[in-house]
Every structure is written in structure tokens, then in C-alpha cells.
Amino acid sequence: MADNLISRIYENFRGVDFRGEEINLSRSPDSLNVWKDYKETESIRTRPKMELAYIKATDDLIGETLFDETIYGIYFFDYEYSGGKKSTRYFVHSGSKLYECKPTMISTNIGVKTYWTKTELYSGVAERRSQAFICNNNWYFLDGKNYLVYVAEVTQGGVTGTTIKGKMVEVEGYVPTTSIGRKASGGGTKYEDVNLISDYRKNTFLADGESKDFYLDAPTIDNDFLPEVKVNDVVVTDYTVDYSKGKISFKDAPAKPLTDGQDNVSVKFKKSTSNASKIKNCTIVEVFDNRVFFSGNPYHPNSVWHCSLNDATYISDTDVYNEGLDRTNIRGMVAGNHAILVFKEPSTANTSIFYHTPTLDGDFGKIYPSEHSNVALGCVGGAINFNDDIVFFSQNGAEGITGDVTTEQVVSHRSSLVDSKLLSNAYYRDMILVEWEGYLMVLIGNKGYLADSRAKFTNNDHYEYEWFYWEFDKRITSATVYDGVLYLGTEDGIYTLTDNEGAVESYWTTPKDKFKYPQYQKTTNKRGCVVEATGDISISVKTDKTDFELIGNYTNILDYFVSRIKRKKFKDIQLKFHSNTRFS
Numbered sequence: 001m002a003d004n005l006i007s008r009i010y011e012n013f014r015g016v017d018f019r020g021e022e023i024n025l026s027r028s029p030d031s032l033n034v035w036k037d038y039k040e041t042e043s044i045r046t047r048p049k050m051e052l053a054y055i056k057a058t059d060d061l062i063g064e065t066l067f068d069e070t071i072y073g074i075y076f077f078d079y080e081y082s083g084g085k086k087s088t089r090y091f092v093h094s095g096s097k098l099y100e101c102k103p104t105m106i107s108t109n110i111g112v113k114t115y116w117t118k119t120e121l122y123s124g125v126a127e128r129r130s131q132a133f134i135c136n137n138n139w140y141f142l143d144g145k146n147y148l149v150y151v152a153e154v155t156q157g158g159v160t161g162t163t164i165k166g167k168m169v170e171v172e173g174y175v176p177t178t179s180i181g182r183k184a185s186g187g188g189t190k191y192e193d194v195n196l197i198s199d200y201r202k203n204t205f206l207a208d209g210e211s212k213d214f215y216l217d218a219p220t221i222d223n224d225f226l227p228e229v230k231v232n233d234v235v236v237t238d239y240t241v242d243y244s245k246g247k248i249s250f251k252d253a254p255a256k257p258l259t260d261g262q263d264n265v266s267v268k269f270k271k272s273t274s275n276a277s278k279i280k281n282c283t284i285v286e287v288f289d290n291r292v293f294f295s296g297n298p299y300h301p302n303s304v305w306h307c308s309l310n311d312a313t314y315i316s317d318t319d320v321y322n323e324g325l326d327r328t329n330i331r332g333m334v335a336g337n338h339a340i341l342v343f344k345e346p347s348t349a350n351t352s353i354f355y356h357t358p359t360l361d362g363d364f365g366k367i368y369p370s371e372h373s374n375v376a377l378g379c380v381g382g383a384i385n386f387n388d389d390i391v392f393f394s395q396n397g398a399e400g401i402t403g404d405v406t407t408e409q410v411v412s413h414r415s416s417l418v419d420s421k422l423l424s425n426a427y428y429r430d431m432i433l434v435e436w437e438g439y440l441m442v443l444i445g446n447k448g449y450l451a452d453s454r455a456k457f458t459n460n461d462h463y464e465y466e467w468f469y470w471e472f473d474k475r476i477t478s479a480t481v482y483d484g485v486l487y488l489g490t491e492d493g494i495y496t497l498t499d500n501e502g503a504v505e506s507y508w509t510t511p512k513d514k515f516k517y518p519q520y521q522k523t524t525n526k527r528g529c530v531v532e533a534t535g536d537i538s539i540s541v542k543t544d545k546t547d548f549e550l551i552g553n554y555t556n557i558l559d560y561f562v563s564r565i566k567r568k569k570f571k572d573i574q575l576k577f578h579s580n581t582r583f584s
Helices: 276-280
Strands: 030-032 034-036 044-046 049-052 055-057 062-065 071-081 085-094 097-108 111-123 131-135 138-142 147-155 163-170 177-182 200-205 213-215 228-231 234-236 239-242 247-250 265-270 284-288 291-295 303-306 320-322 330-336 339-344 353-356 359-361 365-367 370-372 383-386 389-394 397-401 411-413 432-436 439-444 447-459 462-471 478-482 485-489 494-499 506-509 529-532 535-543 549-557 560-563 573-579
Touching: 030 462, 034 447, 034 462, 034 506, 071 131, 071 138, 071 147, 071 478, 071 485, 085 111, 085 138, 085 147, 085 163, 111 163, 131 284, 147 276, 276 303, 284 330, 291 330, 303 330, 330 383, 330 389, 383 432, 411 462, 432 478, 529 535, 549 560
Parallel strands: 055 111, 177 200
Antiparallel strands: 030 506, 034 044, 049 494, 055 062, 071 085, 085 097, 097 111, 131 138, 138 147, 147 163, 200 265, 213 247, 228 234, 228 265, 239 247, 284 291, 291 303, 303 320, 330 339, 339 353, 353 370, 359 365, 383 389, 389 397, 397 411, 432 439, 439 447, 447 462, 478 485, 485 494, 506 573, 529 560, 535 549, 535 573
């Protein structure tokens, strides 16, 4: 073997593999802050740097941070008005307040910059990660304490053109008509269900021209609200109320309706149930089948509710489902495969995944009955639909569901390459999941794990993702993507991952290479190592005899360079490519 020359080419880099040093030569056992930016090149390169996104401008100061409290949510709402026109509204949940932000273009000595101002919309929101969704051109906010909606006020015309201002208010629940066709003494037909988020209801009656006492379908109504009574759609006031009996007594008996069989007396009354907290305390939302599903209420840990069709202000008290008999926490809900899947923590019940498929019922219309899968593996992190691959994070790492959830074989692992680091994170349960540039980003504290949807490999009988690993200078507290830009909330402001010029420490280490002959000693040749690269790079080498030792620093590389790596009588060797600025 002494005269044999072996050429080694390291290429087609795929990602990290933290399972050990003796791995596939296209992966790295130790890599930081590199990725493949498929829009530019398939070479690995340094990730973008975080840059402050939301800053405000004053007469004497430009560049002051706009937020000094933790960012728990960043939201964008394309509000539609005046026959199809759209205006993007910007919302930020910082500390205990919710703000609307406004961007302004300003020319400076370093070029045109976008600066931001903020207006407080609501104070007293929970200091925790929040959720938001859009329903019927309205923006709703949920934080485990409040259920709010953005009310826009549009002013058109004038010198400044269209002006849009808004305010955040508590969601005013739809008032259901719970009974129709009632006689004065009661009866009638049940019409609509009680609304969980409204203390108000309506009853409609068919007057007989003689009765003066009309009984509501709920006794003991609230006495802090005077019922609103109409006869033939006209508001009347000549009545008294017996709140304990739920009785309306008219001075004169209402006449029969002008149209036979058509209700002509309506009563709006208040009957508090204290059920609104069931929705306000929710921390998980998912939109499915033109309805919004709510869960994550710590006082009702295994319950799921949904609103009516295209109406987030009406949540029937009957549209609730309990996922199993145990009270294990629900950790995520994901829409996919024509169903909504509910992921619970591990439990002794050995059923942790439930699913709801739309079903037509003769009496109740469309319902979503809860059915359990045969999957016992529970969810402890989060869950997401990643390019039609439903992924949830168990105590073993990332798991994928493809196919029929009634069979246990449908679950397969997705994160073998990074599990050793991923699972050792103390904040694993508090992960943030967001999809960006074809990657599933798993953000935990200041760590980032990127699953590449375009690079998969077969492991035994299933596929898994290739992964990259990042570390940030700041702890990430929220994340969202809008118009292709990734926005990261931190404890001191909002940042975008858009700076492709700023310095970021990054490196890539090759695997321990024994050149297929672990028992033989090797010596590098005199021609050295040719590296195709760009940027500033230092190269270090490690053998079975030494730790990493610096070979050389190479700056402003535009194409390739040669590094003289002189090592003798080694059995295995590793190279480390490192940059404190940027490289590819």
C-alpha cells in the first residue's frame, strides 16, 4: 500500500450528521451556520445575518430600536377594502401590548431606508407566544387570555387619499336565536345553539292577541341587562321583566301577526354562562374546512372547539370534542390529508393522535367526530404540515405521517441526523416551527435546525430529511414569514434574516476519513488540496494523532485555492473549513 495514491473529492454536500464521525463523506459531523441557498447556488454557504427590521426615525436620532420588550408575535394582514383594494397591516405583540406598525421610506446618507413607527392597539395581553388567524376578511388574535379582533376604519378622499385606522376590541359574539315559533307559554322549536362567546340570546314568539306573559327558554336570566323587545320589528317598552322566571309581561297583549304562522315578537336577553373563557384560554388554533379550530386550554387540556362556517364569532356550545378519556395536554393541531389531526402528549392510554374528518349529519349538518388513530407515540414539541408531510415532534425527535393514521406503520422518523443535539436541548418543548425557503425551521432558544425538503435519503424503509444546524446571537421568541422574508422576534426587537453581506461565524468539518483502509498509515502528497470556494476561509486539519491545527488563512477567494496539507503516518484525517466573515 505504500505506493498507492488515493484521490479524495469531497463534494455534493448534503448537511450535518451528528451521529458520529464515521459518516457519509457528503455530510459533516460538526457544522455551524451554513446551508444551501437554492436560489443562488447548491454549494453550502454561510447563512444570512440577522438585521434589525423595525426601527424608528426621529429628528435627531435614526436607528433607535422600536421595541424594548420580548416579541411574542409578528403578524401581517392583507386587509381588503373598497371592492378588492388591499392594504397590508402590520401587527406586533411585544410584552403585554399589541401594536400596529407603519413603515416609512426615508432617504439618508447611506441610502433609502425603511423606518417604522408604532401605535398601541391594546394593553393587557398575555406575555407568552400568541396566535392569530384571518376569517372573513377579519384579523383575530388569541393569546390564552384574550380573544380580540381588529376593527378597521376606512376614510377615503381628501388630500391624503385613503386612510385606514383601526382598533383592537374583544370579539363580540354572534347572538343566536335559540328558539323560534314559541307560544307565549313556551314550547316552539329549538333553532340555534347557545354561543360560547356570547352572553346573549334571542327567542321569537307567535303572538295570539290575548296573552300578555311571554316565557323565555331560559329561566333566571341576568338582571343587569334590560331585554330588548320588538313587536312586528318595532322596539317596544311597555313591558316588565321577571328575571327569576325569565318572563316578559306586556301592558297590552301583542296582536296576532299580520302573516299567519310568522313570528312577530322577539326578545333579546342575557344569560351568562362564563363559557367564553373556554375559547379565550386557548393557545392553539388551526383553520380547516372554512372553520377555525381552537385548543390548548390548560383547564380543558383534551378539548377541541370549532366555530361555525366562515364565522369566528359563533362557537356553538355543542361543537366541542374530547380527544380520548384522559386529560393529557393537546400539543398541536394540523390540517392535512382531508382531515384535521390533533396531537396529544404521551399517555398511558396508548393513543396520542386523533383526527376529525367532515361528516354530514341529518340533524346537525356538517360535524367533525373525533376518531383515534393506532399511534401511541405522543407529541411533546409541536406539529406542522411541511410540504404535505405532517410532522410532529415526539420524545424521540421529528416524526412524519404520510397516509392513513389508522395504521401505526404510517409514522416514520425524520430527524436521525440531528437527534443527539435536538433532544438534548432543555427547551425542546418550547420549539417554534416555521417553513421558509423550502426548509422546516425548528427554532429552540438561540438554536436552529433546518430540515431540507429538497434533500431526502432512505433510512431502512422510510425517508428522512437532510438537516443543517445554526446558532443565533439572540434567543428567538417568535417567527413568521411574509412575502418570502423571515421575521424573527427576540427579547429586544424584530430581526429579518436578510443580510447576505454581514459577518457570521460559520464552518464545515469533513468526516473522519480512513480511505477504506483503517489499518494502514497514510501520508498526504505534496500537491496539496484544491478547494473551490469564495470568501474568507481558514483550513485546519485533524488526524488520529492530533487535534485540529491551523494550516492557513485564505482571504478574498473568488474561485479556488490550493492548501498545502502536510501530514504523515496518520490513519484518519479530517478537514475543517472556517470563516469569521462569510464563505461558500
